[in-house]
Amino acid sequence: MTADSNADADPDAYDALADAEVTMRRNDHGLHIADDEETGVSSQGQTPEEALSNLAAAVESYLEATDDDPGDDWL
Template structure:
């Protein structure tokens, strides 16, 4: 991997940023990974569902992921999802 490739997706340790996934019901027991892309956006992934989201700060990225995972879970459980359209 070139140094340019690693700069595009630099991993971030959640313990080093002020973002706690367990503070959100949808992420309470989730295994979450975070990285920073070449544009400085924080990208977070829920390893179990495969859902990803992003944000300008670690906190925003985790909050966006929690919302996306909740929507994913609702869709997978047969909910209409109309409330978020």
């Protein structure tokens, strides 16, 4: 993780971000922005931890939406 704002936030604490290259930054309004470099997904939060938590949820949704499995196992 590249962190401009807080090195204590750990993306590896979230399964969806394990081994991900995450960049942290802070915008002009004081929000923390977390970017997943591999997927291009970004999220924000009031704290670095909140930004990472939101990013993990967004990456999970992104991966589910782009999964090639049609999900017809229940048929």
